[in-house]
Amino acid sequence: MHKLIIKGKKELTGTISISGSKNATLPILASTILSRETKLTNIPLVKDIFTMIELLKFIGLKVIIDKKKKSIFLENFEKKINTLAPYKLVKTMRAGVLVLGPLLTKYKKAKVSLPGGCAIGTRPVDLHLLALKKLGAKIQIKDGYIIADAKRGLIGAKIKFPSISVGATENAILAAFGALGTTTLLNCAIEPEIIDLIKFLRKLGCKIKIEGRKIIINRKRNIIKKINHKIIFDRIEAGTYLIAAVLLSKKIVIKKINPRLLKYEIKVLKRMGAKIKISRNSILIAKSKKLKKINISTKPFPGFSTDLQAQLMVLMTQAKGMSKIKENIFENRFMHVPELRRMGAKIEIKNKIAYILGPTRLTGAEVMATDLRASVSLVLAGLIADNRTIVNRIYHLDRGYENLEKKLKKCRAKIKRI
Numbered sequence: 504m505h506k507l508i509i510k511g512k513k514e515l516t517g518t519i520s521i522s523g524s525k526n527a528t529l530p531i532l533a534s535t536i537l538s539r540e541t542k543l544t545n546i547p548l549v550k551d552i553f554t555m556i557e558l559l560k561f562i563g564l565k566v567i568i569d570k571k572k573k574s575i576f577l578e579n580f581e582k583k584i585n586t587l588a589p590y591k592l593v594k595t596m597r598a599g600v601l602v603l604g605p606l607l608t609k610y611k612k613a614k615v616s617l618p619g620g621c622a623i624g625t626r627p628v629d630l631h632l633l634a635l636k637k638l639g640a641k642i643q644i645k646d647g648y649i650i651a652d653a654k655r656g657l658i659g660a661k662i663k664f665p666s667i668s669v670g671a672t673e674n675a676i677l678a679a680f681g682a683l684g685t686t687t688l689l690n691c692a693i694e695p696e697i698i699d700l701i702k703f704l705r706k707l708g709c710k711i712k713i714e715g716r717k718i719i720i721n722r723k724r725n726i727i728k729k730i731n732h733k734i735i736f737d738r739i740e741a742g743t744y745l746i747a748a749v750l751l752s753k754k755i756v757i758k759k760i761n762p763r764l765l766k767y768e769i770k771v772l773k774r775m776g777a778k779i780k781i782s783r784n785s786i787l788i789a790k791s792k793k794l795k796k797i798n799i800s801t802k803p804f805p806g807f808s809t810d811l812q813a814q815l816m817v818l819m820t821q822a823k824g825m826s827k828i829k830e831n832i833f834e835n836r837f838m839h840v841p842e843l844r845r846m847g848a849k850i851e852i853k854n855k856i857a858y859i860l861g862p863t864r865l866t867g868a869e870v871m872a873t874d875l876r877a878s879v880s881l882v883l884a885g886l887i888a889d890n891r892t893i894v895n896r897i898y899h900l901d902r903g904y905e906n907l908e909k910k911l912k913k914c915r916a917k918i919k920r921i
């Protein structure tokens with residue numbers, strides 16, 4: 504198992520280019536089942552993308568990936584389509600459940616492994632299934648699989664989500680793509696990654712309107728056969744490096760981004776005292792001497808992203824006073840806390856709120872990654888800690904961060920993979 508060795512307190516300086524978004528690429532890859540010939544560019548070469556490609560090949564699509572150009576070419580000529588997403592491919596990458604909507608709406612049936620939980624929570628899919636049932640699907644759960652049927656095809660419906668879910672919104676949009684008539688979804692997630700998915704589906708000829716958290720989908724007859732799409736930048740990767748820069752940089756430029764999609768997070772960092780200069784597609788940051796404490800709650804977009812909560816917690820250990828983080832999205836997303844404590848962080852958790860006392864000097868230690876964003880928070884802690892930090896189980900990192908150590912090394916960090 505690979506690990507990262509980090510020598511702390513090496514000031515960062517340089518430029519970091521942000522990759523394409525993993526969380527936009529995954530639903531868009533699933534929706535290529537609906538297309539005929541698709542070319543996707545600005546793809547992040549991370550583990551989850553390769554797992555999704557394996558799944559699409561298993562279903563029957565032809566997939567060619569050009570790693571140098573970070574692009575993927577997919578063809579679905581409908582020969583021998585297998586409407587099955589097996590456990591072995593869904594268990595490590597729960598976004599595999601997103602093939603359910605496209606398979607059902609195009610082939611009227613699908614058998615998809617229940618994704619199961621992960622370190623941060625049980626991750627149910629009841630909201631996905633609620634939407635598909637409202638569109639007329641028959642759903643059965645048997646032997647750990649979702650067995651969905653829509654013999655006469657799906658019929659447009661009005662669906663109000665009882666709570667906001669990114670994946671359920673995506674699966675519902677994909678299912679509505681081929682449903683007869685109009686589908687109106689209410690109380691939707693509107694993350695930028697969902698907007699990118701909608702842009703892709705519009706290129707396929709689907710009429711989709713967004714009004715606040717309401718999304719209206721009208722099936723179009725003529726599907727456009729050949730389309731190109733450039734994946735949006737990864738705002739969570741960008742936010743992660745933003746926080747690294749505030750922690751430890753002389754001067755860092757983060758480029759190939761749209762700062763407007765990080766508005767809330769930038770506001771939080773500025774309120775903590777970070778010096779951040781924003782231009783059209785890049786951000787300039789320098790380390791801030793005196794960081795002030797802050798209280799945040801994670802919320803669906805455009806609120807503070809749960810995917811940046813672990814990273815912000817490291818910054819809070821360096822802020823003067825008691826900061827607070829309330830994690831509202833997942834039931835167990837504080838797995839990084841025990842590991843940060845082992846590095847000297849002063850963090851207490853009381854009913855889903857983490858209290859972080861700072862500024863605290865962190866010391867290097869051997870720590871263990873538990874999930875994607877927890878692992879990157881340990882890397883951030885290692886960058887500012889005294890001595891050496893060893894982060895184990897970094898396969899979690901490789902699921903969502905492209906060339907992490909290369910990008911940091913280019914900014915003079917002392918970090919290596921063994």
Ligand code: EPZ
Nearest residue numbers: 526598626627628629630631668669670671810832833875
């Ligand atoms: C997506 O996961 C992202 N993953 C997650 O990023 C992100 O943290 C999450 O959205 C929230 O923004 C991808 O896009 C591939 P949800 P998803 O459905 O869709 C509950 C990362 O680090 N829920 O919005 O699975 C659920 O348990 C990953 O890149 C139900 O109860 O998240 C959670 O508490 C981690 N029933 C809350 O809703 C359902 O049917 C939000 O989950 C679905 C979800």
